[in-house]
Every structure is written in structure tokens, then in C-alpha cells.
Amino acid sequence: MLESGSGGIISPLITITPIIIMTRKIKAVSLISGGLDSLLATKVIMEQGVHVEGINFYTGFCVEGHTHAIRKKDKAKPKRNNALWVAETLGIKLHIIDVIEKYKDVLINPKHGYGANMNPCHDCKTFMVQQALVWIEKNDFDFIITGEVMGQRPMSQRKDTMPVIAQESGAGDRLLRPLCAKHFEPTLPEREGWVTRDELLDFHGRSRKPQMALAEHYGFDDYAQPAGGCCFLTDEHYSKKLVDLWDARGNKEYEMDDIMLLKVGRHIRPAKNFKLIIAREEGEVNFMQGYRNRFISIKTISHSGPLVLLDGQPSAEDCQLAARIAARYSKGKLENEVEVELRQINGEIDLIRVKPIGISEMPASWSV
Amino acid sequence: MAEFKLDASGLLCPMPVIKTQDRVAELNNGDILEIVCTDPGALNDVGAWCRINGHKVLVAEQNETQVLIKIEVMR
Numbered sequence: 001m002l003e004s005g006s007g008g009i010i011s012p013l014i015t016i017t018p019i020i021i022m023t024r025k026i027k028a029v030s031l032i033s034g035g036l037d038s039l040l041a042t043k044v045i046m047e048q049g050v051h052v053e054g055i056n057f058y059t060g061f062c063v064e065g066h067t068h069a070i071r072k073k074d075k076a077k078p079k080r081n082n083a084l085w086v087a088e089t090l091g092i093k094l095h096i097i098d099v100i101e102k103y104k105d106v107l108i109n110p111k112h113g114y115g116a117n118m119n120p121c122h123d124c125k126t127f128m129v130q131q132a133l134v135w136i137e138k139n140d141f142d143f144i145i146t147g148e149v150m151g152q153r154p155m156s157q158r159k160d161t162m163p164v165i166a167q168e169s170g171a172g173d174r175l176l177r178p179l180c181a182k183h184f185e186p187t188l189p190e191r192e193g194w195v196t197r198d199e200l201l202d203f204h205g206r207s208r209k210p211q212m213a214l215a216e217h218y219g220f221d222d223y224a225q226p227a228g229g230c231c232f233l234t235d236e237h238y239s240k241k242l243v244d245l246w247d248a249r250g251n252k253e254y255e256m257d258d259i260m261l262l263k264v265g266r267h268i269r270p271a272k273n274f275k276l277i278i279a280r281e282e283g284e285v286n287f288m289q290g291y292r293n294r295f296i297s298i299k300t301i302s303h304s305g306p307l308v309l310l311d312g313q314p315s316a317e318d319c320q321l322a323a324r325i326a327a328r329y330s331k332g333k334l335e336n337e338v339e340v341e342l343r344q345i346n347g348e349i350d351l352i353r354v355k356p357i358g359i360s361e362m363p364a365s366w367s368v
Numbered sequence: 369m370a371e372f373k374l375d376a377s378g379l380l381c382p383m384p385v386i387k388t389q390d391r392v393a394e395l396n397n398g399d400i401l402e403i404v405c406t407d408p409g410a411l412n413d414v415g416a417w418c419r420i421n422g423h424k425v426l427v428a429e430q431n432e433t434q435v436l437i438k439i440e441v442m443r
Contacts, residue, residue, distance in 0.1 A: 058382055081382055081409070084416040094420055098386050260380070290378055 026194045027051045028176075029136050030145040031128055032094060033230050034082025036223045037147030037179060040214050042090055044178040045145055048195045052145065054094040055135060056083040057128050059103040060259050061232045082224040089220065099131060100256060107233070108252040112155070117239035119231060121155040122165065129169035136174075143174045143189045150180040151205045159183065179203045179211070232263065241267055244368045248272050248312065257291070261311070264288065267368035268325060274312035275368065276322055278329055293345060298326040301351065302339035305330025320354065327356035369398040376405045377434070384410040385417050388439075392423065397443035400426070405435040414439075 030042040032054035046052050087094035106127045110120030125148075132144045148157050156165060163184070166175045173187040176195070181187070182202035190197045203210045215223060232238045241262045246252045248269065261277055264284045269275035276298075279285040285307045291297075296319065298308040308326040310319065319342055327338035333356045342350045374391050376384035384405045391401060403414060411430055414437050418425050427438035 056382075058386060062382075081385065081413045081416065083382075084385070084413055084420065087420050088416055092420070094417070096382050096386050096389060096417075098383075 025051050026143075026189070027053070027141040028143050028145050028189070029053055029055050029095075029132055029139075029141050030092075031132060031147070032056050032083045032086050033147070034084075034086055034224055035147070035230060036208075036211050036215060036220075036225065037149060037152075039086045039089070039147070039220060039223055040211055040218070041145050041147035041178045042086070042092070043218055043220075044199070044201065045176075045195060046090065046092070048199060050189075050195060052090075052092055053141075054083070054087045054090075054092050055132055056094060056096045057099045057103075057131060058096060059124075059231075060100045060256055061103075061107075063230050063232060085224070095135070097131065097135075099127075102131075103127065104254070115155050115234065117234055117236050118242050119155075119233040119239075121153060121234075122161055124231075125156040126165045126169045129165060129171050129175055133169060133171045133174070142194065143176055143187070144171055146175065146177050147179060148177045149203045149205075149211075150177075150183050176200075232259075238262060241368050244269060244275075248275070257294070261288075261291070261309070265309075266329075268362075268366050269368050270321055270325070270366050271318065274310055274314035274318050274322070276325055277309040277311060278326070279306040279308070292343060293347075296345060297343045298323055299341045299343070300327055300330035300332065300338055301341050302337075303327075303330045303332030303335070305332070305338075320352070321357075323352055323354045324357040325362070327354050328359075328362070330356070332356060369400065370396075371400045371402065374401060374403045376403055376407075376410065378406055380407045381409040381413050385413045388414050388417065389421075392421075392439075392441055395441045397441060399441045401439050401441065402427075403437045403439070405437070406433065408435060410437070411435045 028045055028050050030038060030052050032038045042052050042054065084094060106120055106123050110123040112122035115121050129144060136144060148162065150157060150159055150162060155161065166172055176187045176189050179201050180203050181197065181200035183204060186197055189195045245258060245262065264287055265277040265279050267275055267277055279288050288307050288309055291309055295309040295311060296314065305326060306329055310322055314322060323340040323342060327333065327340060330338055332338040336355060337353045338356055339351060339353050342352055372395065374387055376387050379387065384403065384407060388403055395401060408430060411428055415425050415428055418439055423442050424440040425437065426440055427436060429436050
């Protein structure tokens with residue numbers, strides 16, 4: 001018994017609080033590239049009753065979308081973003097994150113270097129897992145899934161590098177690779193019983209047969225199979241153009257427009273201070289039109305020819321040379337003279353007549 | 369309910385989707401967002417993004433130069 005302030009006696013209040021055991025659903029975020037592996041890895045975990053949402057990082061170098069929209073020859077192909085298609089197929093949410101600015105440091109200063117081309121795959125994967133870790137901490141998710149398969153890629157998907165990525169990203173054992181989990185020590189989701197290890201897989205190597213069999217098992221038959229991966233940085237020609245850009249500028253800085261324009265046109269660099277970007281077909285012409293207010297541009301008038309952008313700081317003399325090169329790629333290439341429109345960034349136009357450059361006057365080294 | 373506009377002209381996919389996603393995050397249930405793009409791929413991609421996230425596509429049309437998509441935010 002307790003004494004009240006007024007001297008009376010009050011009975012103690014006994015409150016009976018019902019005990020409610022909240023069973024919080026385990027949640028995972030899956031790195032969705034749009035390819036088969038991430039589709040399967042996500043499905044494997046969803047089958048175990050885990051709530052999964054997808055995350056897709058846009059670096060600016062993703063093969064998805066861009067060039068499909070630019071080149072006319074690709075217009076016959078149905079346009080779709082494969083990461084969105086994967087999410088819709090699985091019935092999960094997809095969060096697409098713009099990491100263009102953050103990604104610059106990964107590309108410019110890769111701790112583990114580049115692959116066969118300018119692809120910093122090891123650092124790239126570490127970066128993406130690191131970003132996913134930030135996301136799950138912010139959104140109260142429990143672990144991260146990737147579609148990696150041990151031995152499938154020479155840099156980032158090796159038995160020795162995969163644990164390094166887990167460690168350097170900070171994700172540690174909150175990173176689960178369902179397609180090859182059995183090759184590694186049990187991760188946190190396995191130890192905690194959030195997923196059953198027996199139902200995870202032991203895929204390894206470059207063969208796609210196990211993935212294709214699993215896709216068939218799940219009834220997936222329309223998945224993307226991008227040749228050469230999903231990143232322009234693994235492409236030899238693209239990488240050469242990127243290195244050329246860096247060499248010409250004397251540093252590795254780049255803007256979104258730079259990396260976009262490396263995806264289109266024929267690139268010819270007669271000198272360090274400027275290069276020509278020559279549209280190869282109508283789709284590229286349409287795309288490059290949008291850059292005429294940011295670059296000096298050239299168009300042949302007397303004969304049909306491609307739109308040309310001049311990147312860099314060309315002198316008046318350089319512009320004359322560029323006009324001769326542009327004429328070379330016009331219908332008047334064998335004529336003695338071609339009329340050319342030279343348009344400055346401010347819209348001023350000069351009409352000049354030039355002799356198309358001879359093929360022997362164009363060293364092969366000019367072609368980037 | 370309020371109406372908003374998003375100009376994603378000149379951007380190539382997935383940027384129109386990302387811009388849409390980020391703008392929708394700031395809107396309320398029932399708000400209408402009109403998106404103008406020049407990348408024809410946005411017609412499918414923004415539609416797919418809406419289906420995944422449960423938003424309603426009210427208009428999705430394309431002419432020679434533009435794609436116009438109007439969506440209703442569903443929370």
C-alpha cells in the first residue's frame with residue numbers, strides 16, 4: 001500500500017500489458033543490373049520468404065538505354081530498361097540511384113586498377129555494395145544480395161577477390177551471393193536463419209548453363225543477355241576514346257556530356273587541341289543536334305553529309321582543316337570543292353568552300 | 369491534389385525515370401505529375417516504373433519529337 005499526498009491510502013495500480021511478439025519481416029536489397037544473374041539471385045531469396053527490393057546504380061557508363069535511344073539502326077529493337085523489366089517480372093520495387101558524380105572517383109582512381117580496358121570492376125563492385133550498405137542502413141533493411149558467380153569475371157568475381165569486396169565495402173557478412181554462397185563461409189543471413197543455406201547454390205565458372213537451367217526452372221525465358229556485359233568501360237573502342245579524351249585534356253576529369261558523346265559518332269583527332277565527332281547515321285545526327293549550342297559544328301551545304309561537332313579549342317586554321325575532313329565524309333568527297341557551313345557556339349555562321357581532304361592526307365593515327 | 373510538371377527533355381533513359389522517381393518522392397497521394405521527355409524509351413520505362421511502384425499512368429503518348437506521360441501518385 002502507498003500513502004497518497006492527502007494522507008489517504010491508495011491501492012497500487014497494477015497494469016497488465018499484453019505481450020505482443022512482433023515478427024518483423026526480414027528485408028533484403030538486391031543489386032539489379034538487368035541481367036540473368038541478378039534476376040535469379042533475387043528469385044532464390046524471394047522463394048525463402050524474404051522481402052526483397054531492387055536497387056540499380058546509374059553510373060553514366062551503363063549500356064542500358066542510352067545508345068538504344070540514339071542509334072537509328074537499333075530502333076527496330078524493342079526499347080526497355082532491363083533492370084525495370086527484372087523488377088516487374090519479379091514483382092518487386094526498384095530504386096534507381098544516380099551515382100554519376102560519386103562514380104568519378106571510382107573510375108579515375110581505382111585502388112585495384114583496371115581490367116582489360118578501362119573497367120575498374122573490382123572497385124566498381126566494392127563501390128556499389130558500399131552504396132547499397134548505406135541504403136539498407138537508411139531504410140532499415142537487413143542484408144544485401146548480388147548475382148555474382150564465383151569465377152565468372154576475372155577481376156571482381158574470383159574466390160580471392162569476392163571476400164575482399166565484402167570487407168572493403170563495409171558490408172562484411174551482410175553481403176550474400178545466393179548463386180555461389182556454398183563456396184564461402186556462411187554469412188549473417190544464413191547464420192541467423194533468415195535464409196536456409198541448403199537452398200542456396202554453388203555455381204562457379206564462366207559457363208551459363210546452370211543459370212539457364214535455373215531460369216527454365218523458374219519459367220524465365222525473356223531475360224537479357226548483353227554481349228560484353230552491361231558497362232561501356234569493358235568495351236575496347238569506348239575505352240580508347242576515353243583514354244584519348246583524358247590524354248588530350250591532360251587530366252581525367254569528365255562530365256556527363258563527354259561520356260555521352262564518346263558513345264556516338266566517328267572520332268577523328270588531327271591534333272591534341274581538338275577532335276571531330278562525325279555522325280554516322282540519322283539517329284546520331286538527331287542526337288548531336290542537341291549539342292550545337294555547346295560545340296562548334298560543321299555541316300556540308302552543297303552536298304549531303306553528316307553533322308560534325310568540334311570538341312576542344314580549335315583555331316581558325318583548325319576549323320578549316322575540320323571542314324575539309326567533314327567534306328571528305330560528304331557526298332562531295334571526290335569533288336574539287338564543297339560548300340560547308342561552319343557554325344560557332346554563339347550561332348554565328350560562316351559559309352566556306354573547301355577541298356575535301358584526300359585519304360592519303362589523313363594518317364590512320366587520327367582515327368580514335 | 370495538385371498538378372506538377374517535370375521537363376526531362378534531352379535526357380536519355382534512365383535519367384527521365386530517375387527524375388520522375390525523385391519528383392514523385394516529394395508529392396502526395398492523388399497529385400498529378402506531367403512528364404515531358406524526348407527519349408522515346410521513356411514511354412516504356414516510366415510506365416514500367418509506375419507499374420512497379422503502384423502509381424497510375426493517366427496519359428502516355430508520343431509524337432515525332434516528344435513523349436508526354438501524365439501520372440497520378442498513389443500512396
